[in-house]
Amino acid sequence: MGRRTEQEQVVLVTGAAAGIGAAIAELAVACGHRVMLTDIDEVAVVSRALSLGDRAAACVLDIRSSAGWARAFEAAEAAFGRVDVLVNNAGITHTGVARDLREQQHRDIVEVNLLGTITGVCTALERMTAQGHGHIINVCSMTAFLPLPGYATYCASKYGLRAFHHSVAIEERDGPLDFTIIHPPSTRTSMLEQEMADPSSAIAFAEKPYAPERIARAVVDAIAAKPVEVVFPPLGGRVQRIAGVFPGLMRLVLPIAEAKGLRRRERLMPRPGTGR
Numbered sequence: 181m182g183r184r185t186e187q188e189q190v191v192l193v194t195g196a197a198a199g200i201g202a203a204i205a206e207l208a209v210a211c212g213h214r215v216m217l218t219d220i221d222e223v224a225v226v227s228r229a230l231s232l233g234d235r236a237a238a239c240v241l242d243i244r245s246s247a248g249w250a251r252a253f254e255a256a257e258a259a260f261g262r263v264d265v266l267v268n269n270a271g272i273t274h275t276g277v278a279r280d281l282r283e284q285q286h287r288d289i290v291e292v293n294l295l296g297t298i299t300g301v302c303t304a305l306e307r308m309t310a311q312g313h314g315h316i317i318n319v320c321s322m323t324a325f326l327p328l329p330g331y332a333t334y335c336a337s338k339y340g341l342r343a344f345h346h347s348v349a350i351e352e353r354d355g356p357l358d359f360t361i362i363h364p365p366s367t368r369t370s371m372l373e374q375e376m377a378d379p380s381s382a383i384a385f386a387e388k389p390y391a392p393e394r395i396a397r398a399v400v401d402a403i404a405a406k407p408v409e410v411v412f413p414p415l416g417g418r419v420q421r422i423a424g425v426f427p428g429l430m431r432l433v434l435p436i437a438e439a440k441g442l443r444r445r446e447r448l449m450p451r452p453g454t455g456r
């Protein structure tokens with residue numbers, strides 16, 4: 181059972197059918213919040229919400245659709261009366277180096293991770309300002325600081341999201357809304373499984389991946405504490421944030437990290453017939 185936060189909130193989570201979003205929804209409910217789980221995968225998100233009891237409800241939402249965003253807020257308002265916190269978590273990747281991805285794959289990543297999230301933030305800005313309060317939490321990525329091989333467009337989408345997030349937060353500094361951005365490192369979800377299948381994503385395995393519950397804890401804690409920005413690991417993430425500013429340094433360091441990632445990926449790869 182999670183800690184009870186000071187005040188119970190109504191939380192709308194995107195990409196809540198699986199991975200980090202599902203872990204956020206589960207912990208938020210355990211902490212006494214009411215949660216509208218949303219996802220592009222309707223069957224999975226409905227089933228996930230049912231497993232969480234009557235403090236949870238579900239609604240299909242493709243974050244690329246502005247009409248879908250309006251419906252999701254309306255569904256949350258109908259179920260729980262309001263939305264206090266938006267957790268913009270949904271995101272995708274396509275593995276491969278930039279020259280190998282199809283144009284549509286580059287577009288998909290930007291349309292979901294950047295434009296879809298922007299649409300969600302803009303929807304929330306209007307509705308939360310009208311109600312006089314609200315907290316927007318964007319789940320971004322440590323790749324927002326680091327130019328990683330095998331992640332060019334994904335990194336670009338997350339760099340862009342961070343720039344958008346902080347620009348809006350500054351624009352809205354005199355308004356009633358709060359803003360938090362959280363940067364997970366590699367985390368054990370289906371996204372990481374997808375990366376496991378492609379050696380060009382080896383850098384994701386340079387460090388031991390986190391459990392999604394650890395990221396969920398940071399997000400749920402942020403509902404009460406409202407930090408401006410959270411990096412992982414708390415100390416190492418700060419170093420990475422500074423290192424990413426120096427592309428010359430990155431060119432020296434990243435091939436070493438990539439080789440380490442390839443070795444760890446090799447160890448973690450499922451072996452045929454061994455059940456792992």
Ligand SMILES: NC(=O)c1ccc[n+]([C@@H]2O[C@H](COP(=O)([O-])OP(=O)(O)OC[C@H]3O[C@@H](n4cnc5c(N)ncnc54)[C@H](O)[C@@H]3O)[C@@H](O)[C@H]2O)c1
Pocket residue numbers: 194195196197198199200201218219220221241242243244269270271272292296319320321322363364365366367368369370371372
């Ligand atoms: N797993 C990692 O290593 C990692 C690291 C850093 C950041 N992140 C970020 O964390 C967030 C969650 O990632 P995850 O690892 O849990 O991924 P995941 O693939 O396990 O789950 C993502 C969820 O988002 C949903 N989704 C996909 N496209 C959608 C869309 N257009 N609209 C609505 N829902 C959609 C999927 O159906 C799925 O349920 C993403 O923003 C991701 O970029 C993940």
